[in-house]
Amino acid sequence: MKDLSAKNVGMIYDVPKGEPVHALEDVNFDLRGGRLLTLLGPSGCGKTTLLNILAGFLAPTSGEVTLGGERIEGPGQDRGMVFQQGALFEWLNVEHNVAFGPKMNGVNKEAIKPIVDDLLNTVGLSGFGDKHIYELSGGMQQRVALARCLANDPDVILMDEPLGALDALTREKMQGLILKLWRETGKTVVLVTHSVEEALYLGDRLFVMAPRPGRIDRSYDLPFAEAALGMEPRELKASAEFIEKREEVLSLIWEMEEQIMGHEGA
Amino acid sequence: MPDFDPDASSPSTAWLKRAFTGADSTNARKTVTFGDAAAVRSLPLWSFLSFVLLMAIWYVVKIGGDDGILNDRTFASQKDTWDAFLLLASEGYRNITLWEHTSASLSRVGQGMLWGTVLGVPIGLAMGLSSKLRGFFDAPVELFRPIPPLALLPLFILWFGLGDKSARNLLIFASIWIMIIAARAGVRTVNLSKIRAAYSLGASKPQILWRVILPNALPEIFTGFRVAVGVSWGTLVAAELLGTSTGLGSMIFQARNFFRIDVIIVGVIIIALLGVLMDIGVRFLEAKLIPWRGKG
Structure with missing residues (x-):
């Protein structure tokens, strides 16, 4: 598995008639291949910007990001992307959405079919292949998005608030699916979330990011994603250790929010 | 009909009541009805x-x-109109049958729409995808679009003569701006996430154009197509009054010279019916080709 690294990454947006915005300043990390990193922080901390830089959708104004030592210059199939919503192709049914990647690469139909069937099975959508996207619930749509991104067998899966639009119950189920996929495929995952609980539960590594300028404020190595293997999610989330971490991270983010408020009030 | 009896009328007349009032089981228990526009059909x-x-x-x-x-x-009376229709259908008016007039008109609309779409959609897509091309085409589109096509008919007759060619080119002019704007609007509806997802899945630029941008723009393009068919049909019939010797408009104009009110009325009814049929046809195609429209 390839390591994902950022060296002195900075991102400055020029604002017409205003001060340039430091969306990211001096971001450095090395993520060993096969880990699940969650990015958490208040709005404006640059977590989505960082994810877009890793995906190759944005070029940083300084520094570089590398995958397996190779500099990321643009979008590529080695990095699959799952968006919050609206990224599935409504004009294709479920099967053809999942088959999109291999098809674009000229894989022949007979070879695509088993890939698609296997992935639909993995995400729990067997038998839904001929359904249209608009016939599916939000949770099922995100299952399709996961399957579609896995079809090209990427090294890294990047997720931009993938569960943000789902109701609480569906969200818990989908968290389980993401953990299952991560373990079964052994892929590197980077997941942006607004939810402290989700960041702690899913991440075996967590960056809490801070705004103005956007940066990594604290980095945690977490035991919960591993522990979830033999434990009920509810039980885990109710454990003393989990609650303690949650309070710690929450107060960290509260402090940041209060600083922002103070800053804006001044 | 278990559990449904909006006004305790006897079952035998319930269907009649429903046909008159539109009351059905989903609306029966609503107390706020006036202003519930979504329930109006x-x-x-x-x-x-x-x-x-x-x-x-x-x-x-x-x-x-x-x-x-x-x-x-x-x-003309209903009977005279019906007789005129039978005569037109069998012998025709002034040696041209109703079918020949109708097919002349339909083929002109078909050709105008074909070329208007084939030329307009790529220009619209280009305008939606490139700032340079957007700038380049904005001037002609904004200048020509407000011109009522019929205002150009005298010029077209001078350039292309009386007949099919003038009518067809006029209809291209009538439809192309509508199709350009529809395609341009269609491109703008694309969610950037879709484009980014497609790039991450290994799609090339032509694949993204063909497999993401174009299908994504289809609903808008279809809306434009429907509008353009309506505009073309109206423009054509008026253009045929002056510019051609065949076509429903031409038939009506000639009939007027001989005070054949019955023939005029037949022509008008056929124009109306065909207009309705075309709209139904386009809507049917729309339901078949873009079932995802307006859902999700």
Whole structure:
């Protein structure tokens, strides 16, 4: 598995008639291949910007990001992307959405079919292949998005608030699916979330990011994603250790929010 | 009908009540009905009643024939109109059958729409995808679009002569701006996430154009197509009054010179029916080709 690294990454947006915005300043990390990193922080901390830089959708104004030592210059199939919503192709049914990647690469139909069937099975959508996207619930749509991104067998899966639009119950189920996929495929995952609980539960590594300028404020190595293997999610989330971490991270983010408020009030 | 009896009327007349009032099981328990616009639909029975009313008015104004409310030089009776239709269908008017007039008109609309779409959609897509091309085409599109096509008919007759060529080119002019703007709007509806997802899945630029941008723009393009068909049909019939010797418009114009009101009315009814049929056809295609429209 390839390591994902950022060296002195900075991102400055020029604002017409205003001060340039430091969306990211001096971001450095090395993520060993096969880990699940969650990015958490208040709005404006640059977590989505960082994810877009890793995906190759944005070029940083300084520094570089590398995958397996190779500099990321643009979008590529080695990095699959799952968006919050609206990224599935409504004009294709479920099967053809999942088959999109291999098809674009000229894989022949007979070879695509088993890939698609296997992935639909993995995400729990067997038998839904001929359904249209608009016939599916939000949770099922995100299952399709996961399957579609896995079809090209990427090294890294990047997720931009993938569960943000789902109701609480569906969200818990989908968290389980993401953990299952991560373990079964052994892929590197980077997941942006607004939810402290989700960041702690899913991440075996967590960056809490801070705004103005956007940066990594604290980095945690977490035991919960591993522990979830033999434990009920509810039980885990109710454990003393989990609650303690949650309070710690929450107060960290509260402090940041209060600083922002103070800053804006001044 | 378990559990449904909006007004405790007897079961045998319940269907009649529903046909008149539109009350059904989903709306029966609503207490707020006036202003509930989403629940308003077209009740077929009332459409039928208005049609019967129109036919009745037509009948009444022609009671007494030439001595009726409208005389024969102003309006034809239903019977005369029907006879004229049978004559037009079999022998034709001035040696040209109704079918020949109709097919001439339809083929002009078909050709105009074909070329208007084939030329307009790529220009619209290009305008939606490139700031340079957007700038380049903005001037002609914004300048030519407001011109009523019929204002150009005298020029087109000078350039292309009387007949098919003038009519077809006029219809291209009538439809192309609508198609350009529709395609341009269609491109703008694309969610950047879709484009980014496609790149991450290994799609090339042509694949993204063909497999993401174009299908994504289809609903808008279809809306434009429907509008353009309506505009073309209206423009054509008017253009045929002057510019051609065949076509429904031309038939009406010639009939006017001989005071054949009955032939004029047949022409008008056929124009109306074909307009309705075309709209139904485009809507049917839309349901078949873009079932995802307006869902999710």
